[in-house]
Amino acid sequence: MAExxxxxxxxxxxxxxxxxxxxxxxxxxxxxxxxxxxxNRRAVFRAVLAALGxxxxxxxxxxxxxxxAYRKLDSFRGEAAFRxxxxxxxxxxxxxxxxxxxxxxxxxxxxxENEGEVTDWIEQMxxxxxxxxxxxxxxxxxxxxxxxxxxxPRKLRDALLLAGSGEYTYEQIGHILGVPVGTVKWRxxxxxxxxxxxxxxxxxxxx
Amino acid sequence: xxxxxxxxxxxxAAIDRAVxxxxxxxxxxxxxxxxxxxxxxxxxARWSWARVTVGMAAAAATLVGALWLSTPDRSPAxxxxxxxxxxxxxxxxxxxxxxxTTKPRQLAVNKTPGSGDxxxxxxxxxxxxxxxxxxxxxxxxxxxxxxxPNAVDTMEAIRVSPLQPLPDADVRRRIIERITIxxxxxxx
Numbered sequence: 001m002a003e004x005x006x007x008x009x010x011x012x013x014x015x016x017x018x019x020x021x022x023x024x025x026x027x028x029x030x031x032x033x034x035x036x037x038x039x040n041r042r043a044v045f046r047a048v049l050a051a052l053g054x055x056x057x058x059x060x061x062x063x064x065x066x067x068x069a070y071r072k073l074d075s076f077r078g079e080a081a082f083r084x085x086x087x088x089x090x091x092x093x094x095x096x097x098x099x100x101x102x103x104x105x106x107x108x109x110x111x112x113e114n115e116g117e118v119t120d121w122i123e124q125m126x127x128x129x130x131x132x133x134x135x136x137x138x139x140x141x142x143x144x145x146x147x148x149x150x151x152x153p154r155k156l157r158d159a160l161l162l163a164g165s166g167e168y169t170y171e172q173i174g175h176i177l178g179v180p181v182g183t184v185k186w187r188x189x190x191x192x193x194x195x196x197x198x199x200x201x202x203x204x205x206x207x
Numbered sequence: 208x209x210x211x212x213x214x215x216x217x218x219x220a221a222i223d224r225a226v227x228x229x230x231x232x233x234x235x236x237x238x239x240x241x242x243x244x245x246x247x248x249x250x251x252a253r254w255s256w257a258r259v260t261v262g263m264a265a266a267a268a269t270l271v272g273a274l275w276l277s278t279p280d281r282s283p284a285x286x287x288x289x290x291x292x293x294x295x296x297x298x299x300x301x302x303x304x305x306x307x308t309t310k311p312r313q314l315a316v317n318k319t320p321g322s323g324d325x326x327x328x329x330x331x332x333x334x335x336x337x338x339x340x341x342x343x344x345x346x347x348x349x350x351x352x353x354x355x356p357n358a359v360d361t362m363e364a365i366r367v368s369p370l371q372p373l374p375d376a377d378v379r380r381r382i383i384e385r386i387t388i389x390x391x392x393x394x395x
Contacts, residue, residue: 030246037239045234055232062234066242141217145225164226195222 018082026073033073037066040083043167044090047176050161051094052101053150061097065090084175087168091176148198152191159187160195 018039024032044065049058069076069086076085149157155177162173163184174181 030243033246034239034243037242041234041238041242045238046230046232049230049232053229055235058232059234059238063238063242063245067245070246141221142225142228145218145221146229149222149225149229161226161230164223165230166227167230192219192222196218199218 019078022073022076022078022082025070026076033070036082036086040086041066043083044086046165046167047087047162048090048094050158050165051091051098057097057101058094061093062090065093068093080175084172087172087176144199144202145195148195148202151198152194156187156191156194159184160191163188 016035018036021032021036025036041062045058045062048061048065049055052058052061065086068089072089076082149160152160158177159173162168162176163170168176170181170184173184177184179187
């Protein structure tokens with residue numbers, strides 16, 4: 001027994017794969033599932049954040065996504081990576097939350113009259129960093145871009161935020177959104193083009 | 208680098224910074240602990256496939272039971288009586304009549320549509336010469352097989368009675384009766 005302990009403590013820590021952790025969690029090891037949560041919490045949280053825009057909402061929905069993944073763990077066969085699988089779960093939950101919040105806001109908040117595009121509740125949220133610093137010239141452009149990103153059509157905005165976060169590959173984004181990789185790339189490019197048009201319209205010409 | 212290119216680059220950089228800033232938030236501290244606390248209220252669904260299989264088997268058994276109860280006649284088809292009724296009937300031809308006015312004996316032929324049965328004929332012997340202008344013919348008994356509602360249900364138990372001695376009498380006269388019927392109409 002002592003030899004075994006010495007042997008373990010004397011070796012380098014071995015990186016356990018997500019699949020191994022899933023197998024252990026499927027066997028009832030909750031600590032293994034906790035390690036899966038720790039490894040993937042930021043990726044899941046930011047995917048939900050891209051859809052919802054609110055860190056508080058994203059935190060809650062990300063927790064729900066992990067709980068759902070735990071409940072469905074026996075159905076995970078390992079064809080895809082655990083992160084891809086749980087991201088898909090989280091994205092569906094985020095869309096459900098977004099629909100319910102948009103529906104609630106439509107009932108309680110008068111829609112803006114000067115917006116001709118498809119809008120949702122994120123556009124009506126105030127900016128996170130409105131302060132005196134934003135009045136500076138350099139920060140003013142940044143704030144304008146953030147505000148205009150919120151006015152993008154949802155499909156373009158989702159692709160732009162997921163791609164710009166640096167957390168996911170285009171293949172993962174395509175799996176999350178349920179579209180081919182080429183569609184993801186087109187949406188990102190189109191989002192940038194529309195953003196530049198909007199910036200030109202508000203006094204930041206780009207060509 | 209022209210001003211246009213510089214402006215384009217600045218705007219691209221501003222977009223990248225804005226996206227990173229929007230997506231730079233982190234989950235609140237204690238995220239893992241809060242998830243694990245939620246798990247205590249949501250035990251994993253073990254043996255989910257077994258549960259599905261058991262559920263499907265129960266549903267199938269319920270369906271079969273409902274179908275069995277809804278079937279009106281669950282008894283087997285009466286094979287023996289049907290076969291007995293399909294036996295060919297012996298045709299008893301009477302002796303040739305000397306009278307030329309007597310028409311040939313009429314044969315009543317009935318065939319159950321779709322049954323595939325052989326034609327069935329029942330003859331009854333004439334008992335006397337026909338009167339002028341009338342036709343004495345054999346009586347026709349159209350044997351039309353009725354639909355078998357449920358042969359098993361209508362069958363009665365066979366009762367065996369002791370044989371009684373026959374009285375001294377002319378058996379032929381008792382069983383041959385004299386009938387008169389109007390002329391036959393052509394078959395439709």
